Amino acid sequence: MKNYDVIVIGAGPGGMTGALYASRANLSVLMLDRGIYGGQMNNTAAVENYPGFKSVLGPDLAKDMYDGSTQFGAEFAYGSVEAIEDHGDHKVVKTDDGDYTAKAVIVATGSEYKKLGVPGENEFGGRGVSYCAVCDGAFFKNRDVVVVGGGDSAIEEGIYLAGLASKVTIVVRRDQLRAQKILQDRAFANEKIEFVWDTNVTEILGDEMKVTGVATLNNKTGEKGEIAANGVFIYVGTLPMTEAFTGMGITDDAGWIKTDIDMKTAVPGIFAIGDVRQKTLRQITTAVGDGGIAGQEAFGYIESLKSAAAAK
Numbered sequence: 001m002k003n004y005d006v007i008v009i010g011a012g013p014g015g016m017t018g019a020l021y022a023s024r025a026n027l028s029v030l031m032l033d034r035g036i037y038g039g040q041m042n043n044t045a046a047v048e049n050y051p052g053f054k055s056v057l058g059p060d061l062a063k064d065m066y067d068g069s070t071q072f073g074a075e076f077a078y079g080s081v082e083a084i085e086d087h088g089d090h091k092v093v094k095t096d097d098g099d100y101t102a103k104a105v106i107v108a109t110g111s112e113y114k115k116l117g118v119p120g121e122n123e124f125g126g127r128g129v130s131y132c133a134v135c136d137g138a139f140f141k142n143r144d145v146v147v148v149g150g151g152d153s154a155i156e157e158g159i160y161l162a163g164l165a166s167k168v169t170i171v172v173r174r175d176q177l178r179a180q181k182i183l184q185d186r187a188f189a190n191e192k193i194e195f196v197w198d199t200n201v202t203e204i205l206g207d208e209m210k211v212t213g214v215a216t217l218n219n220k221t222g223e224k225g226e227i228a229a230n231g232v233f234i235y236v237g238t239l240p241m242t243e244a245f246t247g248m249g250i251t252d253d254a255g256w257i258k259t260d261i262d263m264k265t266a267v268p269g270i271f272a273i274g275d276v277r278q279k280t281l282r283q284i285t286t287a288v289g290d291g292g293i294a295g296q297e298a299f300g301y302i303e304s305l306k307s308a309a310a311a312k
Contacts, residue, residue, distance in 0.1 A: 001101055002030070003028075003102070004028045005102060006019075006102055007030050007100055010107065010108030010276075011031045011039065012037075012040065013038075013039065013274070014275075015274070016031070016037065016069035017065070017287070018271075021296050022106075022295040023070075027302065030074070030076075030077060030102070031074060031075065032093070032095065033076070033078065034081075035078075038058070038062025039062075040110070041061055041062040044057075044135060046139075050285060077097075082096060083245075089269075090102065091103070091104070093105060103269065103302050103305060104302055105271070106263075106271045106272070106291075107245065107257060108274050108276065110276055111240045112241060113234065113237075113239075115234070116201060116234055119204065120205060124206050124210070124232075127211060128206060132233075133158075133160045137165075138164060140164060140165050140231045141165070144169070144230055145230060145233060146213075147161065147171070147232075148171050148233070148234045149171075149172070150177045151178045151237070154236075155177060157235060159186055170187070170193060170194070171199050171200075173198070174198065200217050201232075202214075212228065213226055213227050238275075242256070256276065257278065258277075258278050259271070263293050263297055273290035273291050273293075274291065
């Protein structure tokens with residue numbers, strides 16, 4: 001069983017920043033991830049809202065962040081975390097490939113978008129299908145787009161897209177929205193936004209290169225239809241990747257991890273950052289900010305353990 005000062009679970013932008021700050025403070029650090037470092041950045045064609053770059057390929061930014069995060073000795077290993085055991089002054093991180101111990105743990109496992117599960121959704125990922133208007137909306141300036149969903153995220157992003165696209169068609173499976181009233185009012189008042197009610201998207205349509213529209217089904221009349229579009233933005237919810245931590249008392253009812261402003265959870269020595277947190281904006285920039293705080297706070301926590309041990 002290998003021992004570290006800090007284990008970072010997840011090697012997205014937040015996790016890599018946490019590892020950078022902790023290792024730069026001369027702590028031994030391990031980043032664990034079940035996939036390649038970079039997380040969702042590897043599925044992003046271009047990042048245009050990260051300071052210092054007018055535009056950068058997602059995989060390139062991931063590689064640059066990884067190189068920076070390991071320059072002070074942080075290690076990287078593949079592994080799917082199954083549980084964390086809290087033993088007070090140390091934690092045991094159990095994975096499918098063995099166990100590790102650490103004085104502090106930073107959870108940076110992120111979230112994943114709920115998918116519609118329809119034909120074409122996976123095939124056109126990154127070629128017109130998106131789950132983030134802030135990330136990808138700029139690629140659809142003066143184009144027609146479809147938004148799927150009726151909650152806060154769908155309507156907020158629909159309004160955002162209306163500032164870029166020529167037309168936004170919001171497809172809602174009910175006859176009313178679930179979004180806050182103030183968002184509904186803004187959307188209904190926007191001349192670029194059109195609503196299609198009582199309708200499900202049954203397929204993402206496209207040619208060999210890109211999305212060309214969606215196939216629809218009215219769930220009351222059974223009528224089939226098609227909507228032409230250059231992009232499809234899907235907002236049917238997000239899921240926190242917290243299965244391994246649900247029994248620790250650090251998540252809310254929906255599974256998001258609750259933290260204070262210092263990224264501390266209800267368990268001393270366990271921090272959470274990035275998209276897995278109970279928060280509003282989930283972006284590379286916010287994850288990086290969280291990671292810097294958590295890395296520094298982990299150092300402070302370990303120093304407090306040393307002081308407590310010396311006082312005994």
